[in-house]
Amino acid sequence: MKRNRYLIALLAVLAMIVAACGDDGGASDTTDGASDTTAASGDDVVVGISWNNYAQPRWAKADGPAIIEAVEAAGGTVIEKDANDSAEQQLADVDALIAEGADVLIILAKDAEAILPAVQRAKDAGVPVIGYDRLISDPEAFYITFNNQGVGTIMAEVITEAVPAGNYAIVKGHSADPNADFLREGMVELVDGNADINIVCEDYNDNWDTNNARNMMDACLAANDNEIDAVISENDSMATGVVAALDAVGLAGTVPVTGQDGDLPALNRVALGTQLVSVWKDAFGLGKTAGEVAIQLAQGVALEDVKAPDDLQEHVFPEAGVDAQTFDADGVEVWSIILKPTPITQDNLNLVIDLGWEPQDAVCDGVAPGSVEACG
Amino acid sequence: MTRLTNAPPSQAEVEEAAPRRGFLQALEIDLRVFGMVVALAIILIGFGFLTDGRFLRPVNMVNLAVQSVSVAIIATGMTMVIVAREIDLSVGSIVGVVGMTYAVLMARVLPDFLGFDHPLLWIVALAVGLALGAAIGAVQGFVVAYIGVPSFVVTLGGLLIFRGATWLVTRGVTISPVDPAFRMLGGGPQGSIGGTASWIVGGLACIGIAWLLASARRQRRRFGFPLRPMWAEALVGTFSSLAVLGLVWLFNSYKWPPGLAERYAAETGNPIPPDGLPAGIPWPVIVLIAVTLIMTFVATRRRYGRYVFAIGGNPEASQLAGINTRWTVMKTFILIGLLCAVSAAVATARLDGATLDLGEGYELYVIAASVIGGTSFSGGIGTIPGAVLGALVMSSLAYGLSFMGFSSPIQDIFAGVVLIIAVAFDTINRRRKA
Numbered sequence: 001m002k003r004n005r006y007l008i009a010l011l012a013v014l015a016m017i018v019a020a021c022g023d024d025g026g027a028s029d030t031t032d033g034a035s036d037t038t039a040a041s042g043d044d045v046v047v048g049i050s051w052n053n054y055a056q057p058r059w060a061k062a063d064g065p066a067i068i069e070a071v072e073a074a075g076g077t078v079i080e081k082d083a084n085d086s087a088e089q090q091l092a093d094v095d096a097l098i099a100e101g102a103d104v105l106i107i108l109a110k111d112a113e114a115i116l117p118a119v120q121r122a123k124d125a126g127v128p129v130i131g132y133d134r135l136i137s138d139p140e141a142f143y144i145t146f147n148n149q150g151v152g153t154i155m156a157e158v159i160t161e162a163v164p165a166g167n168y169a170i171v172k173g174h175s176a177d178p179n180a181d182f183l184r185e186g187m188v189e190l191v192d193g194n195a196d197i198n199i200v201c202e203d204y205n206d207n208w209d210t211n212n213a214r215n216m217m218d219a220c221l222a223a224n225d226n227e228i229d230a231v232i233s234e235n236d237s238m239a240t241g242v243v244a245a246l247d248a249v250g251l252a253g254t255v256p257v258t259g260q261d262g263d264l265p266a267l268n269r270v271a272l273g274t275q276l277v278s279v280w281k282d283a284f285g286l287g288k289t290a291g292e293v294a295i296q297l298a299q300g301v302a303l304e305d306v307k308a309p310d311d312l313q314e315h316v317f318p319e320a321g322v323d324a325q326t327f328d329a330d331g332v333e334v335w336s337i338i339l340k341p342t343p344i345t346q347d348n349l350n351l352v353i354d355l356g357w358e359p360q361d362a363v364c365d366g367v368a369p370g371s372v373e374a375c376g
Numbered sequence: 377m378t379r380l381t382n383a384p385p386s387q388a389e390v391e392e393a394a395p396r397r398g399f400l401q402a403l404e405i406d407l408r409v410f411g412m413v414v415a416l417a418i419i420l421i422g423f424g425f426l427t428d429g430r431f432l433r434p435v436n437m438v439n440l441a442v443q444s445v446s447v448a449i450i451a452t453g454m455t456m457v458i459v460a461r462e463i464d465l466s467v468g469s470i471v472g473v474v475g476m477t478y479a480v481l482m483a484r485v486l487p488d489f490l491g492f493d494h495p496l497l498w499i500v501a502l503a504v505g506l507a508l509g510a511a512i513g514a515v516q517g518f519v520v521a522y523i524g525v526p527s528f529v530v531t532l533g534g535l536l537i538f539r540g541a542t543w544l545v546t547r548g549v550t551i552s553p554v555d556p557a558f559r560m561l562g563g564g565p566q567g568s569i570g571g572t573a574s575w576i577v578g579g580l581a582c583i584g585i586a587w588l589l590a591s592a593r594r595q596r597r598r599f600g601f602p603l604r605p606m607w608a609e610a611l612v613g614t615f616s617s618l619a620v621l622g623l624v625w626l627f628n629s630y631k632w633p634p635g636l637a638e639r640y641a642a643e644t645g646n647p648i649p650p651d652g653l654p655a656g657i658p659w660p661v662i663v664l665i666a667v668t669l670i671m672t673f674v675a676t677r678r679r680y681g682r683y684v685f686a687i688g689g690n691p692e693a694s695q696l697a698g699i700n701t702r703w704t705v706m707k708t709f710i711l712i713g714l715l716c717a718v719s720a721a722v723a724t725a726r727l728d729g730a731t732l733d734l735g736e737g738y739e740l741y742v743i744a745a746s747v748i749g750g751t752s753f754s755g756g757i758g759t760i761p762g763a764v765l766g767a768l769v770m771s772s773l774a775y776g777l778s779f780m781g782f783s784s785p786i787q788d789i790f791a792g793v794v795l796i797i798a799v800a801f802d803t804i805n806r807r808r809k810a
Binding site: 055056057175201203204205206207208209210211212214215216218219222223226236240241243244247248249250254264265268366 | 727
């Protein structure tokens with residue numbers, strides 16, 4: 001059953017109301033381009049951040065503080081605006097940030113295309129733009145993100161190393177979300193290309209739904225007499241359903257399961273041994289990179305000469321090195337730094353704890369003392 | 377409906393009053409519900425054929441029964457709502473917010489007061505959740521019944537409000553795991569009542585059936601209603617009892633998976649029987665049976681239930697007849713809110729945690745189950761067992777297709793086709809009768 005038609009209608013009405021407000025904001029803003037185009041050193045750089053939706057816990061927990069720390073370490077200051085998940089509001093926010101004197105913009109875009117008018121205004125004002133975590137389809141916007149296509153490959157690497165042969169179940173995400181297929185494509189070589197691996201169940205899950213994942217896994221186990229050797233789940237919330245299904249037949253902890261996002265329950269399962277790996281994107285590393293790149297751009301460094309911080313930790317260090325690389329996004333070539341996602345297993349669980357992503361007592365809840373190194 | 381004379385007619389009069397009837401009429405089976413059972417059997421046997429009988433193994437029957445529980449519980453309430461000519465689109469969001477409340481209470485709030493693994497933990501959480509469900513239902517019901525805002529609008533708003541509230545409770549973070557005792561509500565071998573207890577439940581059910589038949593016969597004789605022929609009573613009683621015992625046998629033929637059974641045996645010190653440890657009836661199925669019995673009783677034997685059907689049949693006439701229609705409608709929404717909370721408990725227990733998307737899309741499945749089960753959108757018509765069977769039909773289809781390896785879009789298409797066919801059948805049937 002798909003999304004509700006009436007919900008869409010209602011959202012359309014809301015969008016129109018918001019659009020009306022957004023237009024007002026844009027019209028009243030006549031103070032564009034008041035800022036300096038370049039700053040001589042990092043000392044007086046003002047970095048403007050436009051968040052798409054700061055209410056999501058991740059940004060306030062990791063990305064925001066990491067950017068601020070990197071910028072302030074270089075002597076700069078940060079001003080922020082949050083668009084509350086509205087593309088229109090975000091246009092107004094960018095205008096306001098430029099007006100308030102931002103020398104460089106870090107934008108977590110609601111939409112790769114809808115943000116373009118704002119990017120144009122920033123370019124007109126001589127303010128460089130960084131597309132943070134989400135692409136901005138403009139060759140002059142610098143792109144900082146993780147190797148998302150690589151997440152599927154990392155999952156496949158970790159799980160095929162643990163289970164080199166046997167029956168695999170693959171729990172994919174929402175069929176209309178291209179990410180579900182990107183992730184799956186990343187696994188093809190290692191999983192489908194391995195003659196010893198037999199994919200016995202594979203399906204999409206509407207809305208990445210936990211309950212669907214549980215239902216699918218129940219049927220998969222029954223259809224194969226519980227002879228499942230490994231489960232590749234494309235994210236952590238579906239892994240919750242998968243592990244619940246395995247637990248019901250006594251296989252939780254025996255059958256390895258993958259996931260991604262570094263959700264607390266998933267990290268707890270990694271500690272408990274019921275989930276093999278959660279592929280985690282270290283948002284602290286991403287924020288630090290964005291902060292330092294912002295300073296470079298504000299100082300007038302050309303896009304192609306931008307370098308990632310060379311003191312980035314090994315687990316996020318770009319596979320292509322510190323130099324900016326070109327990234328082809330559907331025909332638009334942008335300069336980019338692509339960080340490495342990190343597979344979190346029992347062996348490196350201390351990473352998420354040490355960096356302050358999740359507290360140790362929560363990650364290690366219920367773990368027998370001495371059984372997992374990170375839990376003590 | 378009520379008979380005005382008090383003098384009970386003589387036995388001879390009663391027997392004489394009963395007209396000669398056909399076989400099926402003599403049995404007095406609800407043909408709609410009977411038809412649903414047949415349709416369900418056809419689906420199950422059909423999948424059995426397509427999978428060389430593998431589909432009919434106990435594990436699959438147990439799985440699909442458990443999978444239907446969350447939707448079926450709410451469908452019993454939705455039947456009452458639709459019968460009263462209202463609708464509730466907010467059920468999925470209520471499940472979401474109550475489920476998240478259970479998880480947060482058990483994982484974060486209550487342990488501070490009671491400590492982890494406290495036996496009262498899940499009971500307190502459950503009580504708070506049920507109260508929350510009922511309170512949400514009461515507010516929505518009040519706005520519908522007393523302020524007069526159409527239920528479609530109120531509950532559409534509720535759908536958005538409570539989904540948003542679910543997000544606010546934890547800012548979208550998944551909460552897992554839940555209390556181990558609470559997890560029993562989710563089923564699985566550890567969440568089942570065991571072999572012996574299942575036979576006891578089955579035995580009690582058979583006694584209950586016999587008692588119900590006997591007391592119904594006594595009542596009819598008392599008020600001079602036509603009696604069912606003795607052979608029909610015996611046939612109905614025997615078949616119902618056999619069906620109950622057959623189901624118990626089915627649940628008991630699902631054995632604990634060997635690894636799990638060994639662990640259990642090691643923990644409890646009980647030996648495993650040579651042919652495996654029977655799991656018995658899963659707790660969620662027990663909950664569903666209890667809900668179905670109570671709701672059927674409420675719908676058919678209580679004044680409130682009769683009022684709901686009266687309102688659905690003709691709201692103006694019911695009001696003129698002195699029924700407090702507003703309070704009755706409000707009660708219906710309280711009831712479905714409560715049932716959403718029960719359903720949320722089962723869903724949260726089954727997933728061993730609460731996610732932001734818990735219950736998403738339930739409104740559509742629940743309404744579909746109710747409608748497949750014979751509830752009419754024009755109000756006044758619907759049965760509780762029909763709604764439960766409707767949910768079973770839908771989950772059988774989804775589970776069967778998933779078992780055979782069909783992808784979720786195909787499952788959606790089948791669910792949609794079955795929904796339309798079921799209602800088409802109903803419509804044709806009613807038109808012919810009219």
